[in-house]
Amino acid sequence: MRRSAGFTLTELVMVIVLLGIVATVSVQFVALSTRGAIDLSARQQRSMTGVVISEQISRQLREALPTSVRTNGDCIEWIPIEAASNYLDLPSGPTPDSFNAVALPANRSATGRIVVYGYGSDVYDISSPGPTSPLATMPAGNPEVTVTFDGGATHRFSAKSPEKRFYVVGDPVTLCQSGQWLYRYRNYGINATIATSLPSTFPDREVLAAGLAANSLNFEVTPPSLQRGAVVSFDVTLEDADSGETTAISQEVQIRNVP
Numbered sequence: 001m002r003r004s005a006g007f008t009l010t011e012l013v014m015v016i017v018l019l020g021i022v023a024t025v026s027v028q029f030v031a032l033s034t035r036g037a038i039d040l041s042a043r044q045q046r047s048m049t050g051v052v053i054s055e056q057i058s059r060q061l062r063e064a065l066p067t068s069v070r071t072n073g074d075c076i077e078w079i080p081i082e083a084a085s086n087y088l089d090l091p092s093g094p095t096p097d098s099f100n101a102v103a104l105p106a107n108r109s110a111t112g113r114i115v116v117y118g119y120g121s122d123v124y125d126i127s128s129p130g131p132t133s134p135l136a137t138m139p140a141g142n143p144e145v146t147v148t149f150d151g152g153a154t155h156r157f158s159a160k161s162p163e164k165r166f167y168v169v170g171d172p173v174t175l176c177q178s179g180q181w182l183y184r185y186r187n188y189g190i191n192a193t194i195a196t197s198l199p200s201t202f203p204d205r206e207v208l209a210a211g212l213a214a215n216s217l218n219f220e221v222t223p224p225s226l227q228r229g230a231v232v233s234f235d236v237t238l239e240d241a242d243s244g245e246t247t248a249i250s251q252e253v254q255i256r257n258v259p
Helices: 009-061
Strands: 075-078 081-086 098-102 110-116 132-138 144-149 165-169 173-178 181-185 205-209 218-222 230-239 246-255
Touching: 009 075, 009 205, 009 230, 009 246, 075 218, 081 098, 081 110, 132 165
Parallel strands: none
Antiparallel strands: 075 173, 081 165, 098 144, 110 132, 110 165, 132 144, 173 181, 181 205, 218 230, 230 246
């Protein structure tokens, strides 16, 4: 009579042990592959965030009045240009409240402060005489228009532009890091010192980016001269909140504008 085929207890235990080893290796392989994919995705996300931050800051700074860019290292402030044209004459007489200028293209109008030259002067000083005027209105027209200071204000400019150039500028803008956040501040007026009287709530304080390593944002400004524009360089480090892995970013922006 033939014996029935089967497994001994020893063979069964060996099979269970081998299956356990195979399962452990498979799980570790899948876990490491998944962890690698997650880390790669996080690095790509930080890199993309860095590109967005660099591009946003660069685009805004390129629209800045060159002599208005200033920094204390942690924050950077500038005055954005709204429009630019050439003046035919500067305000004169006992009540200098207007001047004639070449009209803006496409029948455009503009409102803001008028800045003439500004090299060697503080464009954040709005006293008269000085490079920066009170609020003014530049109407649409062709080919010439009269730019008038609002509210009957008067102003004398302290210098002339070699190219008879003037800018219509808006309110200052400031970027600062606070914790992991990069904030953009606006609508706070003109102050003698950078990072003064900044708003604390939305919409005048906007989140530009998140995920910054603590105290990692640093700005440096090379002032403009008559031979070249201003140069702004900045460094920032992005940090993964879970792994602590970081990505460092450096960027330089040249601000080309005519005095």
